[in-house]
Amino acid sequence: MSMNILVRFPLPPxxxxxxxxxxxxxxxxxxxxxxxxxxxxxIVCGGGxxxxxxxxxxxxxxxxxxxxxxxxxxxAASGKAGGFLAYNWCxxxxxxxxxxxxxxxxxxxxxxxDGARSYGYRALTTLSLTVKESEGSTASRxxxxxxxGPARSPKTIGTPETTAQVHPQLFTRTLIDRAVEKYGVKVxxxxxxxxxxxxxxxxxxxxxxxxxxxxxxxxxxxxPWSSKLTLLSSVFRVYGLKAHSIVLDPRDGSSITPHALFxxxxxxxxxxxxxxxxxxxxxxxxxxxxxxxxxxxxxxxxEIKGNPESIAMLKRVAKSVSSHLxxxxxVVKAEQACFLPCTDDGMPVIGEVPGVKGCYVAxxxxxxxxxxAPATGAALAELLxxxxxxxxxxxxxxxxxxxxxxxxxxxxxxx
Ligand SMILES: Cc1cc2nc3c(=O)[nH]c(=O)nc-3n(C[C@H](O)[C@H](O)[C@H](O)COP(=O)(O)OP(=O)(O)OC[C@H]3O[C@@H](n4cnc5c(N)ncnc54)[C@H](O)[C@@H]3O)c2cc1C
Numbered sequence: 001m002s003m004n005i006l007v008r009f010p011l012p013p014x015x016x017x018x019x020x021x022x023x024x025x026x027x028x029x030x031x032x033x034x035x036x037x038x039x040x041x042x043i044v045c046g047g048g049x050x051x052x053x054x055x056x057x058x059x060x061x062x063x064x065x066x067x068x069x070x071x072x073x074x075x076a077a078s079g080k081a082g083g084f085l086a087y088n089w090c091x092x093x094x095x096x097x098x099x100x101x102x103x104x105x106x107x108x109x110x111x112x113x114d115g116a117r118s119y120g121y122r123a124l125t126t127l128s129l130t131v132k133e134s135e136g137s138t139a140s141r142x143x144x145x146x147x148x149g150p151a152r153s154p155k156t157i158g159t160p161e162t163t164a165q166v167h168p169q170l171f172t173r174t175l176i177d178r179a180v181e182k183y184g185v186k187v188x189x190x191x192x193x194x195x196x197x198x199x200x201x202x203x204x205x206x207x208x209x210x211x212x213x214x215x216x217x218x219x220x221x222x223x224p225w226s227s228k229l230t231l232l233s234s235v236f237r238v239y240g241l242k243a244h245s246i247v248l249d250p251r252d253g254s255s256i257t258p259h260a261l262f263x264x265x266x267x268x269x270x271x272x273x274x275x276x277x278x279x280x281x282x283x284x285x286x287x288x289x290x291x292x293x294x295x296x297x298x299x300x301x302x303e304i305k306g307n308p309e310s311i312a313m314l315k316r317v318a319k320s321v322s323s324h325l326x327x328x329x330x331v332v333k334a335e336q337a338c339f340l341p342c343t344d345d346g347m348p349v350i351g352e353v354p355g356v357k358g359c360y361v362a363x364x365x366x367x368x369x370x371x372x373a374p375a376t377g378a379a380l381a382e383l384l385x386x387x388x389x390x391x392x393x394x395x396x397x398x399x400x401x402x403x404x405x406x407x408x409x410x411x412x413x414x415x
Pocket of ligand 1: 075242
C-alpha cells in the first residue's frame, strides 16, 4: 500500500455552476417511539461513531442499551477524522443508498441537536485543486484569497447543498450524551473479551476481568479492532489503514472561508501525487489529513502515534496551500494518527453474524464512517425488529464472506 492515500472513491461529480443542481429530499422519518412491550436488552460494543449511532437509534426505539467501550468514547478514528459529508459522491456504487439516507439523517440530527452550535455542523463548498510545490504562487480570482499558494485547475466538486461537515468527536459525544439523557443508555468503560452463544443464540458478553453481562442482542462495532474477535475473524477480515492528520489554529482564522479542499499534491522531492484533504472548521481551526499506510493495529487506541515524516509532510502541504497555515502564522493544535477500518471487498459489514441469532456486526466503514454512521445505526435499530426499511442491508451482510472453509472455522469457534 503506498504512503499517500485517503482517497474517497468514486470521484465526485464536477459541478458546473447552477446546471446539475440537486434537490435533496428530507430524511425519511425515523420511528423513535418504543416498539417493544418488553424492552430488549442490547449490549453495543465499541464507542466509536458507529457504536454510538447504533446505541442512539436502538434506544430511541425502546431497547435497554448498554454501550461498552474499552478506552473512551470517540477515542479513535471517530474522534480524529475529518468529518466531511457528501450526499451523492457514492452514487453508482453499493454505498449510494446508505450515503444518501445518512447525509439526510445528519441534517435532521443537526436540527434536533443544534448541531451547528454543539458539533460544528455546516454546509460547505468543496473544491479540487492541483498543487505543485515547484510552481510559483498564483492568486486566482476563482479561489478564496486564503488559498494563495501554487494552486491550479480549481474545480467545484461539491456545493453547500451536497457537501457538509461535522466535528466528528463532538458529534459522537453529543449523540451519546443525548442517548444517555433522553433514552437512558448506559455507558461502561470495559473491554469485551467474548460473546457467549447458547444453542445458536447470543446469551451474554464477558468483559475483561470475567464479568458477565446478559443480553438479548449484541452489536459488535469495534472498528479496526473487529478482527481481534475470533467470532468475526472466522467469517471476514477487517484490517487497519493508518492515516495521519494535523489541526492548525491560524492567527487570522476569520479569513478562512468554508471551502473543503481535495488536493492532487506534487512535492518537489517525491514522485507521484499525494491526495491530502483540508477542512476548515467553523471555529477557525483547519484540519489537514492524508498519508495512509496499512499497519498492525495496536491493542490500545492510546498507543497510536503519528509517524513524524507523515506529520511533517502534512505541515508542508498546509504551508504550500496557504501562507496563513505556515509556521509562525498558525499554531499546531494536534498531530495525530488513527486507523480506517477496511474490509477485503471495500464495503462495510452490517448485519447479523451467520449462525448466531441476535449477534450483529457493524464495521468496515473505511473513509466514510462519519457520513454513514447515522443510517447504519438507524437501519440496525430496525433490523433488531426483523427488517430494515430505510436502507436495504442485504448487500452488507457478513454472510457474503461465507465460504465453506469459513463456515467450518465458525462452527469450531461456536463449539
Ligand atoms: C484521517 C481520517 C480522516 C477521516 N475522515 C473522514 C471524513 O471526513 N468523513 C467520513 O465519513 N469518514 C472519515 N473517516 C473515516 C471514519 O473516521 C471511520 O470510518 C469511522 O470513524 C469508523 O468508526 P467506528 O466506530 O467503526 O470505529 P472507531 O472509531 O475506530 O471506534 C471503534 C471503537 O471500538 C472500541 N473497541 C475496540 N475493541 C473493543 C473491545 N474489545 N471492547 C470495547 N471497546 C472496543 C475502540 O476503543 C474504539 O473506540 C476518516 C478516517 C481517518 C483515519
